[in-house]
Amino acid sequence: MKRNLTCIICPRGCSLEVTIENGSATVTGNACPKGAQYGADECTHPTRTVTSTVRVANRTDVMVSVKTATPIPKDKMAQAMRQIRALRVDAPIAIGDVLAEDVCGAKLVATCPIQ
Amino acid sequence: MTEHEIVIIGGGPAGMAAAVAAYDRGVKDVVLLDREAAPGGILRQCIHNGFGLHKLGRELTGPEYADVYRRQVEERGIRVYSETMVTKLTPDRVVVAQNRSGVLRIQAKAVILAMGCRERSRGALNICGTRPAGVYSAGTAQKLMNCEGYLVGRRVVILGSGDIGLIMARRMSLEGAKVEAVCELMPYSGGLTRNIVQCLEDFGIPLYLNTTVAEIHGARRVEGVTVAQVDENRNIRPETGRYIPCDTLLLSVGLIPENELTRDAGIPMDPVTGGALVDEMRQTAVPGIFACGNVLQVHDLVDYVSDEAELAGQGAAAYVQGMRRESQPLQTAAGEGVRYVLPQRVHPDADGDVSLFLRVKAPYGRVRFTVRAGDEVLATAVRLRAAPGEMEKLTVKHDKLAQAAGEITVSLEELQ
Numbered sequence: 001m002k003r004n005l006t007c008i009i010c011p012r013g014c015s016l017e018v019t020i021e022n023g024s025a026t027v028t029g030n031a032c033p034k035g036a037q038y039g040a041d042e043c044t045h046p047t048r049t050v051t052s053t054v055r056v057a058n059r060t061d062v063m064v065s066v067k068t069a070t071p072i073p074k075d076k077m078a079q080a081m082r083q084i085r086a087l088r089v090d091a092p093i094a095i096g097d098v099l100a101e102d103v104c105g106a107k108l109v110a111t112c113p114i115q
Numbered sequence: 116m117t118e119h120e121i122v123i124i125g126g127g128p129a130g131m132a133a134a135v136a137a138y139d140r141g142v143k144d145v146v147l148l149d150r151e152a153a154p155g156g157i158l159r160q161c162i163h164n165g166f167g168l169h170k171l172g173r174e175l176t177g178p179e180y181a182d183v184y185r186r187q188v189e190e191r192g193i194r195v196y197s198e199t200m201v202t203k204l205t206p207d208r209v210v211v212a213q214n215r216s217g218v219l220r221i222q223a224k225a226v227i228l229a230m231g232c233r234e235r236s237r238g239a240l241n242i243c244g245t246r247p248a249g250v251y252s253a254g255t256a257q258k259l260m261n262c263e264g265y266l267v268g269r270r271v272v273i274l275g276s277g278d279i280g281l282i283m284a285r286r287m288s289l290e291g292a293k294v295e296a297v298c299e300l301m302p303y304s305g306g307l308t309r310n311i312v313q314c315l316e317d318f319g320i321p322l323y324l325n326t327t328v329a330e331i332h333g334a335r336r337v338e339g340v341t342v343a344q345v346d347e348n349r350n351i352r353p354e355t356g357r358y359i360p361c362d363t364l365l366l367s368v369g370l371i372p373e374n375e376l377t378r379d380a381g382i383p384m385d386p387v388t389g390g391a392l393v394d395e396m397r398q399t400a401v402p403g404i405f406a407c408g409n410v411l412q413v414h415d416l417v418d419y420v421s422d423e424a425e426l427a428g429q430g431a432a433a434y435v436q437g438m439r440r441e442s443q444p445l446q447t448a449a450g451e452g453v454r455y456v457l458p459q460r461v462h463p464d465a466d467g468d469v470s471l472f473l474r475v476k477a478p479y480g481r482v483r484f485t486v487r488a489g490d491e492v493l494a495t496a497v498r499l500r501a502a503p504g505e506m507e508k509l510t511v512k513h514d515k516l517a518q519a520a521g522e523i524t525v526s527l528e529e530l531q
Contacts, residue, residue, distance in 0.1 A: 053162060112179070
């Protein structure tokens with residue numbers, strides 16, 4: 001099976017061709033090793049980093065931006081969003097603070113400071 | 116009137132990187148004037164990731180990238196005036212600003228313009244129809260969502276496939292809104308391919324090319340839009356009109372460098388970039404006034420904004436320290452297939468290699484870029500593809516430049 005993909009690792013956006021035979025993937029068109037990894041992963045178990053915001057309970061109209069510290073399975077993005085949306089956190093918050101231990105297998109960390 | 120060596124207008128990524136670079140070149144009296152409550156500029160609302168891969172070697176979100184530079188500014192003790200709006204700049208580098216404490220008048224030895232862009236609005240597009248609530252520029256919707264926590268709509272059509280529109284399509288989908296369509300007037304997207312993949316394809320959002328919004332419907336709130344295809348002259352083909360019910364229309368239809376201060380100061384402008392005409396250190400035609408970042412040319416990647424701002428910061432520091440280049444600069448020009456080249460003039464005795472930034476006029480497959488001065492070839496580069504939405508960078512070696520004479524042109528040819 002062959003699949004044509006665009007690598008999303010960096011803005012260069014290489015056009016990849018991934019061939020899957022007997023469960024192993026061969027990637028061509030990548031300019032770097034990250035592209036080969038992305039191509040193989042995307043065809044076997046695609047993942048994405050999810051970024052969103054969480055309401056800060058002890059501030060008025062203030063959101064803290066967050067991300068999953070590692071990529072999560074692509075098909076779990078909606079589930080992760082439900083979990084993130086239900087969260088409430090209190091300031092002060094520093095960049096990198098863990099706001100939830102397990103969002104679909106990843107830690108949720110703050111990406112901006114709230115005084 | 117107070118005096119400072121370098122005054123920087125704008126505290127976004129360009130202003131912060133310029134401040135740090137100027138300081139590190141030995142000018143310690145640098146002040147940053149910013150109209151927002153905290154420095155960081157537009158990065159504060161860009162909560163998605165993908166920033167910093169080139170410049171910092173790691174993938175960060177916008178607020179994290181901004182924080183890297185905010186810390187550098189803070190560590191150096193560079194004074195930041197927040198909630199301070201610059202209202203006037205004179206050619207002899209007097210900066211007038213206002214904040215809660217009143218009016219500031221500063222005589223600067225050098226000024227760096229880093230005001231960024233604003234978004235093109237509905238008024239610039241002449242879209243027919245009513246004027247209901249629910250029409251937002253994409254960046255405004257982004258700020259409302261990401262900084263203030265308001266979901267601006269539940270059923271959305273997005274006009275314009277630039278990166279901000281694509282990022283907002285994903286963001287609204289993640290928050291549970293239904294994005295019905297992204298319409299693009301041109302036959303190709305203005306955004307990065309990776310954003311088409313991860314923002315549209317991941318969420319099954321259709322992208323309609325050669326398509327625009329012909330009419331907005333709704334009395335108090337948007338009730339729907341009529342989308343229609345356009346012909347090769349970008350005129351609407353009314354017979355292709357199709358009604359899409361929605362409560363929100365987002366416009367991602369281009370950025371306009373915010374150069375009112377620049378023009379009022381009489382600084383010569385480039386009609387194509389919408390920014391000032393500059394040399395390789397980003398000095399405008401008015402001595403001692405520099406420009407960098409999106410106020411100079413609209414960038415795709417903040418990484419290159421930081422690079423450009425460092426040049427401006429170093430240039431401004433050298434100017435304050437009394438360095439003047441005596442050589443006559445060579446003009447640069449856009450040749451075949453190229454829309455613009457920046458910087459617009461280059462000193463042949465510039466320090467080190469000089470990078471030329473450009474955008475192409477249309478999408479191409481494999482191309483070769485050639486930089487010429489007269490008959491002399493200064494540099495060539497082959498790219499697998501080139502697109503108007505992706506800025507190109509070509510580097511001219513120091514020794515080649517030193518011998519160059521005449522106008523420097525950059526052109527492209529398509530390869531098989």
